[in-house]
Amino acid sequence: MSKAVILLNMGGARSANELRTFLYNMFKDKRIIDKPIRHLLAPYIAVTRYKKVWQNYELIGGSRLHDLTESLAQKLSNNLGLPVEYAMRYTQPKLAPILKKYNQVILLPLYPQYSTTTVESSFDDFKKSQYQGQVKFIAPFYDQPDFNKLIADQILKEVKQPSNTHLIFSAHGLPQSIIDKGDPYQKQLEIQVALLKQLLPKFKSIKLAYQSRFGNKPWLQPYLDKILKTYRNENVAIYPISFMIDNSETDLELKIEYAELAQKIGIKNYQVISCLNDSQQAVNFLSNLIKQYDAS
Numbered sequence: 001m002s003k004a005v006i007l008l009n010m011g012g013a014r015s016a017n018e019l020r021t022f023l024y025n026m027f028k029d030k031r032i033i034d035k036p037i038r039h040l041l042a043p044y045i046a047v048t049r050y051k052k053v054w055q056n057y058e059l060i061g062g063s064r065l066h067d068l069t070e071s072l073a074q075k076l077s078n079n080l081g082l083p084v085e086y087a088m089r090y091t092q093p094k095l096a097p098i099l100k101k102y103n104q105v106i107l108l109p110l111y112p113q114y115s116t117t118t119v120e121s122s123f124d125d126f127k128k129s130q131y132q133g134q135v136k137f138i139a140p141f142y143d144q145p146d147f148n149k150l151i152a153d154q155i156l157k158e159v160k161q162p163s164n165t166h167l168i169f170s171a172h173g174l175p176q177s178i179i180d181k182g183d184p185y186q187k188q189l190e191i192q193v194a195l196l197k198q199l200l201p202k203f204k205s206i207k208l209a210y211q212s213r214f215g216n217k218p219w220l221q222p223y224l225d226k227i228l229k230t231y232r233n234e235n236v237a238i239y240p241i242s243f244m245i246d247n248s249e250t251d252l253e254l255k256i257e258y259a260e261l262a263q264k265i266g267i268k269n270y271q272v273i274s275c276l277n278d279s280q281q282a283v284n285f286l287s288n289l290i291k292q293y294d295a296s
Helices: 016-028 038-060 065-080 093-097 119-129 147-158 176-180 183-201 224-228 250-263 280-293
Strands: 003-009 084-088 104-109 134-136 166-171 205-211 235-240 269-272
Touching: 003 093, 065 084, 065 119, 065 147, 065 280, 084 250, 093 119, 104 119, 104 183, 104 235, 104 280, 147 183, 147 205, 147 235, 147 280, 166 224, 176 183, 183 205, 205 224, 205 250, 224 250, 235 250
Parallel strands: 003 084, 003 104, 104 134, 166 205, 166 235, 235 269
Antiparallel strands: none
């Protein structure tokens, strides 16, 4: 019986056309916009915004998400001795054609926390495929001790003076209305940050904040830009807690756009810590996680 692991992620834009596809597919997703207007809004946004947004993407040469995920998949395959592929929700490669190649799959969403907008959206993609083989879904791993130890080690490796540094765990924001419907994302983030605080006692302060909001309706708070304004003349380190892989929101939004804001505020030193990406530590953790599910 042919078996494979498939990594699941949102997707990223490496060209202007791919960005247009990404925007169309994302805003058409019922997990992002749950009203029929999404069928009109998705093509409108995709057509009217992609060229302007791509100008910003060019500052980073497009998203690194695909290259890093492909590298992670290859390293995991070498470690596990079985095929490891990856599928993206809003860009290529898509899940359905990959599923057809295997009788048994282990699906691993690369989202540490559960949200209807990420993990459940990937499940929607899987359901549409009408896959008939054996499947196992790996649950979010935000509270796994080994995972949080890796994050703490990564932070301490890059931050040279934690006692003089304010650490902010920055998470992708969500509309408050999604949380009010029962989405556990915020609660899981708060649990994870509490666990990480125990592993990082030397920092001057540790906070959770949210980035990437748009529109006029309330989103999860506190907003990252508001938090940064309280740290004039201070050292600030940002860790992107809702991502396993660096992407446009870490490389563009955090490292460029928020860095410009930090400079205007007068923050003494602003740094963004790398995600775990395809590091050997990440490969070892995910390999062990996959083996646990494969054996169950």
